Amino acid sequence: MIRIERLSFGVGDFQLRQLSLEVAQGQYFVLLGPPGSGKTIFMECLCGLRKVESGRIYIDKGEVTDLEPRARGIGYVPQDHALFPHLSVERNIAFGYRVRGYRGEDVIARVAEIVDLLGMRHLLSRRINGLSGGERQQAALARALVLRPKVLLLDEPVCALDEASRQEICSELQRLQHQLGLTTIHVSHNIEEAFSVADKAGILGEGKLQQIGSIDELLRKPRNEFVARFMRCENIFSGEAVSAGPLPKSTTVQCAQTQLVVAGRHHGQIKFMLRPEDVLVLAGDRHSDAVENKLRVNLIRARDCGNYVKMELKGAIDLVAHLSHAAFTELKARGGSNLVAVIRRENIHIFPA
Amino acid sequence: MLIITDVFYIDKKAVVTVLTSNFIRHALWLSIWTSFTATFIALFFAVPMGYTLSRFRFPGRTLVDSVIDLPIIFPPLVAGLTLLVFFSQSVIGRWIQENAGIEFVFQPKGIVLCQFVVAASFAIRSAKTAFGDVDRRYENVALTLGCTPWGSFWRVSLPLALHGIIAGGILTWARAFGVFGPLMIFVGSFRGRTEVLSTTVFLEQSIGNLEVALAVALVMILVALIALTMIHLVGGSTEVKL
Numbered sequence: 001m002i003r004i005e006r007l008s009f010g011v012g013d014f015q016l017r018q019l020s021l022e023v024a025q026g027q028y029f030v031l032l033g034p035p036g037s038g039k040t041i042f043m044e045c046l047c048g049l050r051k052v053e054s055g056r057i058y059i060d061k062g063e064v065t066d067l068e069p070r071a072r073g074i075g076y077v078p079q080d081h082a083l084f085p086h087l088s089v090e091r092n093i094a095f096g097y098r099v100r101g102y103r104g105e106d107v108i109a110r111v112a113e114i115v116d117l118l119g120m121r122h123l124l125s126r127r128i129n130g131l132s133g134g135e136r137q138q139a140a141l142a143r144a145l146v147l148r149p150k151v152l153l154l155d156e157p158v159c160a161l162d163e164a165s166r167q168e169i170c171s172e173l174q175r176l177q178h179q180l181g182l183t184t185i186h187v188s189h190n191i192e193e194a195f196s197v198a199d200k201a202g203i204l205g206e207g208k209l210q211q212i213g214s215i216d217e218l219l220r221k222p223r224n225e226f227v228a229r230f231m232r233c234e235n236i237f238s239g240e241a242v243s244a245g246p247l248p249k250s251t252t253v254q255c256a257q258t259q260l261v262v263a264g265r266h267h268g269q270i271k272f273m274l275r276p277e278d279v280l281v282l283a284g285d286r287h288s289d290a291v292e293n294k295l296r297v298n299l300i301r302a303r304d305c306g307n308y309v310k311m312e313l314k315g316a317i318d319l320v321a322h323l324s325h326a327a328f329t330e331l332k333a334r335g336g337s338n339l340v341a342v343i344r345r346e347n348i349h350i351f352p353a
Numbered sequence: 354m355l356i357i358t359d360v361f362y363i364d365k366k367a368v369v370t371v372l373t374s375n376f377i378r379h380a381l382w383l384s385i386w387t388s389f390t391a392t393f394i395a396l397f398f399a400v401p402m403g404y405t406l407s408r409f410r411f412p413g414r415t416l417v418d419s420v421i422d423l424p425i426i427f428p429p430l431v432a433g434l435t436l437l438v439f440f441s442q443s444v445i446g447r448w449i450q451e452n453a454g455i456e457f458v459f460q461p462k463g464i465v466l467c468q469f470v471v472a473a474s475f476a477i478r479s480a481k482t483a484f485g486d487v488d489r490r491y492e493n494v495a496l497t498l499g500c501t502p503w504g505s506f507w508r509v510s511l512p513l514a515l516h517g518i519i520a521g522g523i524l525t526w527a528r529a530f531g532v533f534g535p536l537m538i539f540v541g542s543f544r545g546r547t548e549v550l551s552t553t554v555f556l557e558q559s560i561g562n563l564e565v566a567l568a569v570a571l572v573m574i575l576v577a578l579i580a581l582t583m584i585h586l587v588g589g590s591t592e593v594k595l
Contacts, residue, residue: 044493047493047496047497048496048497049493049496049497068496068501069493069496069497070496070497070498070499070500070501072497074497075497076493076494076497078490078493078494079490080490082488082490082491082493082494084491084494084495084509084513085513086512086513095495095498095508096498096499099495099498099499099500099504099508100499143494143498147498147499
């Protein structure tokens with residue numbers, strides 16, 4: 001378990017402000033944030049490589065805020081792995097033991113245990129410069145795990161890898177983490193990594209933790225516009241609650257040139273979002289049973305994004321919709337087609353005031 | 354091409370003179386041991402100074418950096434003149450000479466000091482660049498793996514910077530071995546005492562023995578070639594960065 005209480009740190013104009021976070025024993029936490037949001041600085045503070053201005057860090061039940069990095073019980077894999085290029089893979093892995101004065105059979109046995117766990121015995125005699133990205137990742141992980149850390153910190157561990165290797169390593173990380181029951185913090189700017197491995201995730205931005213929760217919460221119930229945009233939601237609108245809605249516990253919201261019905265009671269100016277995959281798009285002549293939020297729209301552009309088709313729709317409000325290939329093909333839409341966008345009120349998320 | 358011209362210019366008599374002269378043998382030995390001593394002393398200072406300059410920010414750092422580079426750009430003669438004035442005119446210099454019992458002026462020790470002053474900048478500059486090229490993340494990881502700051506320097510930073518430091522050592526030695534002007538001013542060129550190969554070349558050509566001067570110059574080139582090859586072999590592939 002690692003607990004961070006109101007951690008603050010500044011460097012130049014950049015500030016991490018009052019960060020609080022608790023990662024339970026055996027939990028895999030992914031800290032997401034755009035480049036430059038301070039993720040690496042945060043990790044370095046946890047490692048003790050940067051002295052925090054205020055706040056406390058606890059690992060298990062002991063406070064480690066003022067301890068040296070070597071005394072914290074942390075396994076750290078920095079970005080690009082930082083494997084020592086003047087040592088072989090084996091010596092890299094055994095480094096932590098050797099600097100602590102262990103020699104001989106103890107070191108060999110422990111290194112053997114960890115390389116077998118990672119299935120990398122064939123790499124032991126290799127030099128670092130000859131390793132592929134995935135092999136470097138394995139070696140860096142083995143070096144961090146060999147000392148049996150209480151907490152594993154991974155800084156962008158797969159960012160330098162190709163897509164296939166990334167997925168493979170993410171699966172490997174998850175397997176290891178479950179097998180060893182390790183408390184893990186993994187930082188990344190890539191939300192797909194969080195989908196692959198996270199038990200829980202957080203978004204770091206503008207120097208503070210914007211939100212902590214499950215991936216589903218971050219996607220569907222973002223606390224603010226920053227989180228919504230980071231989670232790739234482009235349908236973010238402002239409006240004014242004008243009256244009670246036509247359905248129980250609903251509100252009619254004036255948004256640009258149209259009125260939308262949203263769930264719940266709201267007053268005054270509100271900001272809300274709608275995930276692109278929650279926009280239902282129908283041909284202009286198709287009938288929908290939905291009683292609220294049917295908007296006439298024109299298709300401006302459709303782009304194949306691999307797993308889905310991204311549609312840009314122009315109407316009383318501009319929308320982005322993500323459709324499966326099958327749904328898009330069935331729609332037979334092309335640029336300028338008249339369509340109907342249906343937005344279910346329960347899919348509209350109002351940002352907390 | 355230039356060296357080949359020299360080879361064809363010298364005659365058998367000049368070669369015999371160089372091989373049999375006790376003074377020239379002494380100058381050769383003096384050149385070798387003083388230049389290597391100056392290089393080792395320069396490296397002894399260069400490693401901590403290079404590391405400090407590459408890793409730490411402190412008031413006056415830029416000034417220190419500039420002062421270290423000064424000997425690279427000012428004429429070597431100025432170094433000799435400055436040393437002579439310091440040890441013969443200043444209170445501290447005279448105290449060192451007279452009370453501390455360490456005599457430099459017109460002494461072999463002065464050759465080492467001269468070579469150190471003229472050449473140490475190359476060692477410090479190279480060490481600074483070499484340590485600057487070592488990513489701090491290596492040191493950071495070493496700290497998390499159990500190293501103390503000294504341990505991370507010794508086990509990670511120094512081995513990774515070693516090639517650059519050796520390259521600096523080669524440059525320093527080459528500069529020290531060939532130094533001439535400041536030696537003429539600070540230690541003179543007394544046969545059998547403070548005469549090194551570079552001053553031998555000057556002395557021989559000044560009395561008209563051009564063939565002997567060229568033969569000595571070829572010895573210098575040969576010694577430099579052997580030494581540089583050996584250092585390269587010991588140090589592995591080195592890349593000189595200034």
